[in-house]
């Protein structure tokens with residue numbers, strides 16, 4: 001079982017990339033599970049024809065965690081991708097991080113975590129220990145950073161490296177940085193910049209995904225690109241990403257840059 | 272010095288105040304365990320004091336679910352339940368976990384009218400201990416004081432309600448005050464009623480239990496303009512100074528009372544003539560050597576000889592209050608010296 005997690009700045013395209021990646025992997029005949037680890041619960045929507053599935057935390061709130069079965073929380077989407085949304089409290093109350101931890105405990109208890117590939121789509125910033133849960137022992141071993149060439153996006157990715165390198169220094173930890181995905185904003189020299197950033201932190205650029213109108217179009221049709229327009233260039237790029245992820249053997253302990261180096265790097269590539 | 276007595280659980284410090292209010296119910300907003308271990312402690316204490324009542328504690332009994340979704344609804348429900356018991360006041364104490372997830376306890380408490388519902392911030396992980404809980408509770412509850420003219424009287428502030436000799440300390444201060452003709456306006460807070468607390472602003476001087484209550488003294492000075500005396504009296508000389516300090520605060524001639532107290536102390540020292548010439552040394556409650564000034568003063572007055580090879584005598588913490596406190600101490604020491 002391969003378990004991968006996507007981390008990156010808020011709004012950078014993690015859920016879009018995760019859903020298309022899952023769709024492409026499933027199209028190859030793999031058994032795939034995608035777990036949205038974000039109270040916003042919109043990770044799996046495009047795999048579910050636009051449906052917001054009930055979240056694990058919704059059910060805990062309504063029934064308490066003893067009354068939950070696997071069927072209540074796992075939903076079959078496009079090509080049999082099994083979708084789970086952690087969900088969480090209303091914005092501004094309680095503790096969303098604890099909600100993620102509780103979700104993982106419930107998934108474990110129900111024996112729901114099994115597939116050829118499990119994809120964890122995690123909220124933008126690793127704001128507390130709860131959101132680092134997918135990186136802990138027994139879960140995602142491969143972390144992919146999703147970033148564009150914009151400074152703040154690189155900054156967020158660099159920050160997440162800190163979490164990865166801290167966790168990976170623990171004795172039994174198997175969590176590593178597997179690669180950097182450039183989800184482009186179509187700014188000049190973006191691919192070179194992100195590739196250089198990836199090298200500098202001790203990893204590599206696994207895929208450049210251009211920014212394309214077709215993504216919004218398919219979103220309006222409540223589908224992934226892979227499902228809605230399989231012959232498109234964008235769909236083939238997601239399929240390429242899927243193959244590279246399956247073949248990828250890189251497992252690095254990243255070395256985060258300090259802020260000055262990061263700024264200098266972004267400056268070097270600015271138009 | 273920060274003794275283990277001052278650190279520990281913030282909740283316990285606050286509860287040592289709230290459980291002393293007549294007719295109060297205290298809600299501990301957190302997991303059941305936080306209320307339970309405190310309940311046990313206070314219950315044991317009540318039994319030890321021949322008080323058949325159970326401490327009136329309620330817990331919001333939070334579980335993981337409440338932590339994830341927030342514990343505010345559970346608190347609201349618990350306050351309603353507490354009000355059904357017709358209390359004189361509901362005190363709400365926060366705990367570490369509700370502090371960590373940011374439950375807005377103040378806002379929930381403000382939503383209730385009629386019976387006072389007072390929020391006391393006691394999340395211990397923020398760096399407080401027992402003493403901070405005690406201080407916080409007094410500061411929060413001072414909002415119950417009603418404005419009124421000052422009278423010729425004093426308040427006792429921050430008595431340590433769990434202290435073994437609590438009543439002895441109180442009685443001694445009361446005796447000294449009686450000697451100079453100053454009544455006690457209110458005890459803030461020890462065996463107090465809501466009405467007692469409402470009188471807080473009317474005392475003309477606050478006598479703090481000890482220096483750990485300094486923050487409360489300053490707070491009340493700012494709020495009601497009440498000056499304070501920093502501690503209950505300790506040692507023979509300290510007791511005389513205490514009377515003189517009160518005289519200064521109230522512009523009273525206390526020379527008569529001072530002379531009477533000095534005579535009382537003289538008679539007391541004579542009572543312990545058997546200790547005269549005894550070789551002694553002083554140890555604190557942990558068994559370490561100490562050269563306490565008060566002890567040297569007492570030793571000199573009785574005629575004991577402080578010597579490194581002398582009979583070890585324990586200096587209790589807290590030190591007993593006033594002249595009568597010294598008398599109790601000398602009795603203990605006489606037993607230790609088998610004199």
Ligand SMILES: Nc1ncnc2c1ncn2[C@@H]1O[C@H](COP(=O)(O)OP(=O)(O)OP(=O)(O)O)[C@@H](O)[C@H]1O
Pocket residue numbers: 008009010011012013014015016017038040123124183184209210211212213215216219
């Ligand atoms: N390659 C792309 N081309 C065009 N638009 C894109 C691309 N990738 C993502 N988007 C758009 O960017 C927006 C944000 O994407 P998405 O919701 O996937 O981000 P996210 O990183 O999951 O955000 P959050 O951190 O809020 O969960 C979406 O509206 C999506 O359509």
Ligand SMILES: [Mg+2]
Pocket residue numbers: 014015016038042043121
């Ligand atoms: Mg997302």
